[in-house]
Amino acid sequence: MTNNKIITVTLNPCIDKTVEINNFKTGMVNRTLYTRIDAGGKGINVSRVLSDSDAGSLALGIIGGMQGKILEDILTGENVCFDFIHGSGETRTNLKIYDKITRITTDINEPGPEITGNTLNLFYEKLICVLPNARVLVLAGSVPPGCDTSVYASIIKIAKEYNVKVILDADGELLANGIGAVPAVIKPNIHELENLCKKKFTDEKEIISSLKDISNKGIELIAVSLGKDGAIFYNNGKVIKAKSLDVNVKSTVGCGDSMVAAIAYASVNNFDLQMLSKTAVAAGSLTASKDGTNMCRITEALKTAANVEIQTITEI
Template sequence: MVITVTLNPAMDKTLIIDDFKLGAVNRTSDIRYDIGGKGINVSKVLKNFGIESLALGFLGGTWKNSFEKELDRRGVGHKFINIEASTRTNTKVVDRKNNVYTDINEAGPIIAETELKQFVDLYSESCSQGDIVVLSGGIPSSVPKDIYGTLIKIAKSKGAITILDAEGELLANGLKEKPYAIKPNNHELSLLFNKSIDNLDQIIDSCREIKAQGVENILVSMGSEGATYISGDKKYFAKGLKVPVRSTVGAGDSMVAALVYSIVNNLDIKETLIFAQACGAVTVTLEGTEACKLSDVEAIMERVRENIKEV
């Protein structure tokens, strides 16, 4: 079983506004709503890849039913703890004329101690030998910053594989429990090491330090520049593809889903990076936080393969 954890889900509201102006009245040319949160996005992609998952987390307020109905419609398994507070809304402003993308993300609900305990109990009961557990995204302010470390420790005690996609203190604390794999971007590496990390050599050096802490598999997304995958003693770099960009939201989540797909299908290191980079490239061509399809990913994998090298 694949388990995805989303501690701070959000309804993603995407506004399409041509020539967006600050401090002025702007009118939308289109609008869409997508259930989101990084773990939920991973589950959506996995479903399109033919891989079943169980989505866990917190839901409450006016959006709760919308999330559950949409997950049911997609055929994604889910068990969310019902909370008193309301699930947040994240607003994305897409200015197609100027090719500018603006995210306005809400902080999220207050999680009561009893609600957090309910979740940890549910999570512990759900994890078992051989599971793949994806822990990704931010957390509400009331949840302890070491929560991912706690959840990694529980999953590993049950014999599950863990993948962590987080930033800042959440990533630093999670690394202490040595997850199987992590998926930072270069900006998140910069935050982790408190210095600028923006080229391949710097990324490889920082990953070497992370590997020394006991994390063997590190997939680093670099936006339009491409992606790097370091696993064991092997290192590969895939150059970014030029594709029409409609939304950058969810590209990293699709790459996390690619890591899960690679484990399930026993892909080698090189093929894992090719697949992950193709997933990210396809995702940015989609509206909102729509999930990429396997057929579309496979259609551009050869283009990625032509631009990959061992480093």
């Protein structure tokens, strides 16, 4: 546990179950051609990307029941370190039905078990045990029913007492409330940024001017991901725009999570803004080139980072 410099938090993890069906029809008996299960949840995805990292990563969170045990088994098989609190109820399963003929995916997502009793307190106790040896804390994804949308803000305040840098990747009230506690880094995608700013952006200038406003609240780095169009990074008045790598896109699931993992790695290793941007965009692009819920590993992103084209923009 001593070398786990990057801690990830997934309060509402899941098992992703993907089935392939020829010609999926509702209201009929459908037969599967292929089934696959993966560990899911945004913080867990970040830990998966970092599983071959020399910085070490530890996944924290709340799991439950048999599905929770299956999740732990999958992560053990992937060399991901974890230390979960076992709460009540079953860890949720998110079903993805892929129709091989139409190539359409239907998602059926469970909300996850409600957090009850002392579970959240046990989580905080665990967090406080690991924070003294950590450098970066990643808070990512949705939270389970029964959990307040100020939960990330509370965790950020605790992390700051231990001088641990927080990277927040969330949407809606979780992001807005989290920003209130001033994390070091946020990584909204463009839709999450528009939600936060309550406006649609029509050009890059508008995006950058909104980043300036958010950064004035004390946030060191804002990374806005733009899907296939790459990302914009804003740090202390410096703006870098990075282009995605030209990859054969197979599945964009987890691209943003890969980018967050790379930012966490770059923070622990004190990369400058240029190197951080290149590594982050390389990680996202590499994950886009992988099937289903497969994610890149940080070593691959580091090897490819030099190929990412960046442009420094003079702040408006």
